Amino acid sequence: xxxxxxxxxxxxxxxxxxxxxxxxxxxxxxxxxxxxxxxxxxxxxxxxxxxxxxxxxxxxxxxxxxxxxxxxxxxxxxxxxxxxxxxxxxxxxxxxxxxxxxxxxxxxxxxxxxxxxxxxxxxxxxxxxxxxxxxxxxxxxxxxxxxxxxxxxxxxxxxxxxxxxxxxxxxxxxxxxxxxxxxxx
Amino acid sequence: xxxxxxxxxxxxxxxxxxxxxxxxxxxxxxxxxxxxxxxxxxxxxxxxxxxxxxxxxxxxxxxxxxxxxxxxxxxxxxxxxxxxxxxxxxxxxxxxxxxxxxxxxxxxxxxxxxxxxxxxxxxxxxxxxxxxxxxxxxxxxxxxxxxxxxxxxxxxxxxxxxxxxxxxxxxxxxxxxxxxxxxxxxxxxxxxxxxxxxxxxxxxxxxxxxxxxxxxxxxxxxxxxxxxxxxxxxxxxxxxxxxxxxxxxxxxxxxxxxxxxxxxxxxxxxxxxxxxxxxxx
Numbered sequence: 282x283x284x285x286x287x288x289x290x291x292x293x294x295x296x297x298x299x300x301x302x303x304x305x306x307x308x309x310x311x312x313x314x315x316x317x318x319x320x321x322x323x324x325x326x327x328x329x330x331x332x333x334x335x336x337x338x339x340x341x342x343x344x345x346x347x348x349x350x351x352x353x354x355x356x357x358x359x360x361x362x363x364x365x366x367x368x369x370x371x372x373x374x375x376x377x378x379x380x381x382x383x384x385x386x387x388x389x390x391x392x393x394x395x396x397x398x399x400x401x402x403x404x405x406x407x408x409x410x411x412x413x414x415x416x417x418x419x420x421x422x423x424x425x426x427x428x429x430x431x432x433x434x435x436x437x438x439x440x441x442x443x444x445x446x447x448x449x450x451x452x453x454x455x456x457x458x459x460x461x462x463x464x465x466x
Numbered sequence: 467x468x469x470x471x472x473x474x475x476x477x478x479x480x481x482x483x484x485x486x487x488x489x490x491x492x493x494x495x496x497x498x499x500x501x502x503x504x505x506x507x508x509x510x511x512x513x514x515x516x517x518x519x520x521x522x523x524x525x526x527x528x529x530x531x532x533x534x535x536x537x538x539x540x541x542x543x544x545x546x547x548x549x550x551x552x553x554x555x556x557x558x559x560x561x562x563x564x565x566x567x568x569x570x571x572x573x574x575x576x577x578x579x580x581x582x583x584x585x586x587x588x589x590x591x592x593x594x595x596x597x598x599x600x601x602x603x604x605x606x607x608x609x610x611x612x613x614x615x616x617x618x619x620x621x622x623x624x625x626x627x628x629x630x631x632x633x634x635x636x637x638x639x640x641x642x643x644x645x646x647x648x649x650x651x652x653x654x655x656x657x658x659x660x661x662x663x664x665x666x667x668x669x670x671x672x673x674x675x676x677x678x679x680x681x682x683x684x685x686x687x688x689x690x691x692x693x694x695x696x697x698x699x700x701x702x703x704x705x706x707x708x709x710x711x712x713x714x715x716x717x718x719x720x721x722x723x724x725x726x727x728x729x730x731x732x733x734x735x736x737x738x739x740x741x742x743x744x745x746x747x
Contacts, residue, residue, distance in 0.1 A: 288633035288710050291700045297640025298696040302688065304641060305648050325681065332689065344637055354509070443682070447689040 288340065296341045299329035300348040307352040323432045324406075326353065327375050328443050331402035334376035335383045335395060335448055342376015367417060371409030378405040392449060399444030400437050407433030481537075481646060483606045489531040490607045493726040494616030500733030501604045507737040508596050513745035514585070517592040520740055524599035531607045538602045542595060549594060553587045605642065614639040615720060633710055644695070651691055652684060659683050 288296075303326050306312025312326035326349055334342025350369030379402030386394035411425045411433075484490065489497070508520050528535050558577050572579040608616070618635035625631040664683060722730075 288630050290703050290708060290710055291696075293633050293636050293710060294640060294696045294700040294703070295693070297637045298644055298692045298699070300637060300641035301644035301648055302692055305645050305652070308645070309649070309652075325685070328685075329689075336693075344634065348638070348641060443685055443689075446686045447693075450686070450690055451693055 292337045292341050295337050296333060296344045299333045299341075300345050303329045303345060303349045304352055307349075323436050324353075325436070325439055325443065327372070327403060327406045327436075328399075328440050330372070330375045331379045331399055331440060331444050332447055334380040334402070335398055335444070336451065339377045339380035342380055343373050346372040346374075346376050367410060367413045371406065371413055374409055375402045375405050378402055391452070392445065395448045396441050396445050399441040402444075403437040403440035404433065407436060481606060482609045483533055483537065484609075485532040485607075487530065487532040487607070488725075488729070489527070489603065492729055493720050493722040494608055494612040495619040495720065496722055496726050496730040497604070497608060498613070498616040498620060500730050500737075501600060503734060503737040504740075505597055505600055507740040508593055508600065511593070511740050512585075512589060514588060514592075514747055515745040516740055516743070517589055517596065519745075520596045521592060521599075523736055523740075524596050524603070527600070527603045531603050533603060533606050537606055538599045541598050541602045549591055553591055556587050556590070557583055610639055610643050611718075613642060615716065615718075619720065630711070632714070640699070644692075647695075648688065648692060652688055655684055655687050 303312070306326050306329075312324055327346075330342050330346045330349055333345045347369065350372035353372070354368040379398040382401045383394045383398035386397055407429050411429050415422055415425050504523075508517075511517055511520060524538075525535070528538055557579060569581045570578060571581065571584070605613075614635050617638050618631060621629070621631040621634060664680075
């Protein structure tokens with residue numbers, strides 16, 4: 282099949298399915314780990330965004346990021362997440378950053394590229410969300426920096442582990458040629 | 467403990483309950499728009515009284531849609547422990563985070579409970595309940611097909627600017643459609659892991675590392691089964707001749723009638739009232 286630009290069936294479906302995971306994690310609250318910092322929650326809900334953009338490119342990541350942003354805006358219990366400039370806008374960049382990082386490093390080592398993309402995607406989430414909260418005057422710089430380290434670092438580590446596990450497992454399935462065959466179980 | 471596994475029963479999003487009420491028969495585009503405005507205005511409402519009023523409207527919506535309230539409550543159930551933990555953490559530590567705002571009720575060491583932190587806790591809990599109720603009514607009264615048409619219809623103006631509206635509508639539909647499926651999948655995996663001796667929800671809430679590690683054996687297989695399903699779905703859609711970006715016709719066409727417009731205006735008025743009315747406290 283020739284290379285298609287824009288949204289192929291595959292990209293639409295992967296974006297939909299990963300958004301479903303983001304929504305599920307938000308609704309069952311499995312995606313939040315409550316911690317006593319000003320942000321209130323450490324989150325793993327940005328991981329579908331990173332996985333989507335590594336697998337299918339930044340447009341998929343951006344759409345999932347948008348849906349993740351919306352669900353965090355709607356479900357927010359911390360005042361500054363009720364501002365779409367804090368909860369939705371920064372999330373659009375998670376996919377773009379992790380895709381750029383992945384594509385940049387891929388040629389040297391695919392696994393390192395996945396790991397670093399997972400880390401940078403998570404860091405993008407932390408830095409842009411908190412940066413925006415500071416810019417909009419919800420947080421002072423000091424507490425924001427503490428939150429970035431206390432929340433962001435564990436989030437980034439968890440993100441690297443999950444992204445690496447999921448994407449490498451997927452690529453292994455891929456390589457066995459099980460993709461798009463009728464015998465998929 | 468057994469209750470922890472009942473994810474599917476408690477997730478109302480993505481289910482459809484046909485009762486044929488006025489809300490069910492409303493034009494999906496207007497219904498979606500009205501729901502979005504309503505949720506937005508709940509999100510912006512900061513007063514106690516406003517949120518109580520919002521809750522009453524949400525309860526009235528259940529009656530109007532002839533959906534038993536138990537459906538809304540069951541959507542709420544899995545969230546309760548998290549809401550409680552969050553509320554306690556917020557109550558204890560927020561007084562510091564937001565500086566000396568409001569009256570101090572209690573102060574001991576780093577713990578400081580102020581009127582501002584009590585407000586954050588009560589309002590955010592009420593808000594969460596209201597939004598869960600509103601979303602439950604929306605999804606229980608709107609079938610997936612209607613939802614796609616609604617999203618697509620609302621976004622159509624963007625299509626002129628070469629934004630892939632149809633693709634986006636389809637992504638939203640797939641996402642909503644798969645939430646209950648994945649909830650079921652997750653339930654199955656929790657049971658499978660528990661039968662091998664894994665313990666969920668037994669780690670103390672302050673033990674963040676443990677709670678995070680608990681999530682791993684669920685999240686990773688969840689992603690993998692999701693991606694396998696995505697492959698199957700893509701294949702099924704291609705086999706049925708789905709071509710993205712192609713002009714498509716719909717089996718049913720929606721026309722907003724007078725009743726739809728009246729209901730939409732009523733919804734808009736309620737939303738505006740919630741945001742702009744001067745609630746005393």
